[in-house]
Amino acid sequence: MVIDTQDEHPKHRIQLSKVGVKNLKTFIITERSGIRHHIIPTVELTIDLPAEYKGIHMSRLVESMTEVISDEFSVHKSVEELQIHILEGLAKKHPLNHGEITFEFEFGYASRTPASNKRTWEICDVVATTAKENGNATYCHTIEIKVIGNTVCPHCMANNEGLTHMQRAIGALKVVGTTENIPTYGDMIEVIESSFSSKTYSLLKLEDEVHVTRRMHDNPLFVEDVCRNILQHAYDKFSDRVLEMYAEATSLESIHKHDVIARGRIVTNGD
């Protein structure tokens, strides 16, 4: 006979939130527009815990996940659809008011060098979350993507006869939306890449390097400019589709040991 310690009363009757598993790595396959992605996400899967119960049933969380993904031949339409299936399965196994699942992973996409037109692969970081409130019919998705680009200081350029400093920068865009309307990773990557002084590339032959360096000098941008560019480009593209947009730009200053950062947010609901 099993003793369900979790269902006992706790010593201190305090309600908890976001209780579950974290840093769990697993293996999933998605296929969108004919392109397969094998992904090893780092997973966090959590639910709330009412004040009167001692614990949640952790193994039911993992089981909800393995039941959906464990078949090595199962191919899912998207990360978002897969996350919904896991939360649906979990709701049948475990009472919950709020359920939430996050995948963090690297995502590869094809690109081309700007002058020599050679094929390259670029990699960005994705954090994809799906959440569900009990009694709420729809799932809410939050997707954050981070891409590496660069900044060129317009203030130094204006005060130094055109000489300036430039550096690697990281642009991030986070959007919140419903399953039908959430943008694709590709569209989000495009928004971020177009917001830097220049995109960056795995491969640059000399003609490409010359092209990129000129583009950078023609397009000097503060980290604040990059952050606003991301927000504006996202607004232009997604304002009728997402509820909230967050941007963050970080510049790994070449003249300092520290970074500079700018953050912003546009809320579109009510539009």
Added chain:
Amino acid sequence: MVIDTQDEHPKHRIQLSKVGVKNLKTFIITERSGIRHHIIPTVELTIDLPAEYKGIHMSRLVESMTEVISDEFSVHKSVEELQIHILEGLAKKHPLNHGEITFEFEFGYASRTPASNKRTWEICDVVATTAKENGNATYCHTIEIKVIGNTVCPHCMANNEGLTHMQRAIGALKVVGTTENIPTYGDMIEVIESSFSSKTYSLLKLEDEVHVTRRMHDNPLFVEDVCRNILQHAYDKFSDRVLEMYAEATSLESIHKHDVIARGRIVTNGD
């Protein structure tokens, strides 16, 4: 003649928040109750940026900091007092509506082994933030401390003739309060350490190891229990002094490759 590019109008008139420097490492000295702490914090110092300005003056942020801390013989009463001085200096140099400074650092404290009573040094992680709204007379402090302890599974113990699994765990407590009322790091550490199955120690002679291991078996706790213990102990000690308390407990499961986590929050204002 200097061109102040920062004061030009931006291409996209979008208000930004938390714009500034990040990952800046510096050197500070504090002295409290006669004990000196030399600290190398990782600093984030940010302000808001109105829609009509292209950029903030980043060097004024750093200068506000170096003017307060650069004298190698200057000793400060506390991290919180030092952060207030920096924000005060910044408010004179740069218009701002919201200013915020965060230090992340490791903090050492003396302890004693539980049975052999030998002296040890233990280290925890601190994140200390001070924020100020324009027009608001008081500064708001947020302090988060993370300490390493352990958990022992009560569910396995109850179903396995007393045999169970145990593991390293991390307990975190975050409090929000005013300068006069914010708890000391030492009191916060005590709250966290008393919430685990057992405290952990740098040094344990065999008699100590026996003592700790017995204590662990006598005090099996879920990660949910540890989280609630931290909240309850913090409430008992600080409820009249802090506005909000957050707790998080993470258990590095010994039978899994992943962690389990629980989070909670108590708001005391209005009390």
Added chain:
Amino acid sequence: MVIDTQDEHPKHRIQLSKVGVKNLKTFIITERSGIRHHIIPTVELTIDLPAEYKGIHMSRLVESMTEVISDEFSVHKSVEELQIHILEGLAKKHPLNHGEITFEFEFGYASRTPASNKRTWEICDVVATTAKENGNATYCHTIEIKVIGNTVCPHCMANNEGLTHMQRAIGALKVVGTTENIPTYGDMIEVIESSFSSKTYSLLKLEDEVHVTRRMHDNPLFVEDVCRNILQHAYDKFSDRVLEMYAEATSLESIHKHDVIARGRIVTNGD
């Protein structure tokens, strides 16, 4: 007309080694025994630089890689075979005496829970290096795999009436060998998993948890024991196939904030 700055003489005529690209992320597909792996490795690709040249041609390194992997439909027999192709391509583009390529990535493999026999996916870390000396006909491979398991302290158990502490542990095995003889990842994973007090699993239902916990209590091992187990099991399985074997075991002590570690090595060449 291109100026090849790299081919000029340097200010200081000092020979350099392992010059190249690092932290480059790319996308590859391998297929072995009918199982496809899409991998996003973090790549280091380096060559030596003679004293008389100012620099290496960095873009030729990346190009050697993108030429082999850029076709999104190209599927490679193995990481090792792919690394050889890249070094072969590089040797044609760039003079070099020593070339070396390393991929770091996560690798997923199927497992089954020990009592309930449910399917799970487990993830481990792989570092795979291929190196070639000029004039040497064969390529040398080094593969390191890290898997998470656990340790249970036999010393505490012996002195504490059977009560003891246990914790998460990490086992690593590194082997050096030729293309024909290098072990598969699966065989290396098996060696490591069988060396712990117990394997760990993503999913454990209560009956599995009881099984694992009993196994742990029946098989108490120091970190030194785990390290020697890995070496002995690797020797038993691979001694006629690999030249060198290294093992490392790290235990995330549940009674301490720090880890304990053991390392060892067996050289088999000449055997």
Added chain:
Amino acid sequence: MVIDTQDEHPKHRIQLSKVGVKNLKTFIITERSGIRHHIIPTVELTIDLPAEYKGIHMSRLVESMTEVISDEFSVHKSVEELQIHILEGLAKKHPLNHGEITFEFEFGYASRTPASNKRTWEICDVVATTAKENGNATYCHTIEIKVIGNTVCPHCMANNEGLTHMQRAIGALKVVGTTENIPTYGDMIEVIESSFSSKTYSLLKLEDEVHVTRRMHDNPLFVEDVCRNILQHAYDKFSDRVLEMYAEATSLESIHKHDVIARGRIVTNGD
């Protein structure tokens, strides 16, 4: 009566090396030339383990350390001297053939802005190791220091009418020597800082930023140049004092998502 499980015979009689504690954080105070440093190092302390013993006595390692450092008023002449005391104490407690202790920590040093001459604090990373062979009368020290600076691409500059790209870079110098002859951290930092296109600073007022940016354009350097500069400058300053010198330069390319790296080594013993 204590059962010394460690002194039993192991299942597999394999000799191990570098067995001990890792990721142990502690608290030390040094004073050199009147300047006090409070340091929270991450410690690794290891010894060898002969084939016939099951384990080492881990608590004796930590105890050797706490006995030397635990008094909160004890001030040590240098990290190197402190490490020798710990190894001396350990040799009395535990038989060992090879003992080795490593401290990793951040180190702050005062600097001045290049044009406005304001005081700043800069931080670098230090890894300091002391090792002793049984029967060998002297201790061997290895010190590695990493400092952040920058690189400016001379190849792009030569082919692009003076336009080029620049970026943050990391320079590392590692030296091996005896207690009497090991260089100071300050001298090593100077060697590294003088090897970049330019030093970097926490604070730069506009006049400083102009100064640094011009210096960078006047001094374009590949990562290979920075690596050779470090080696040559170290050789000029330390060749009669150290046995081996290693250098590594890493450039966080602003036009790529990846880094480029160069490594080199000069052995001076026999000189």
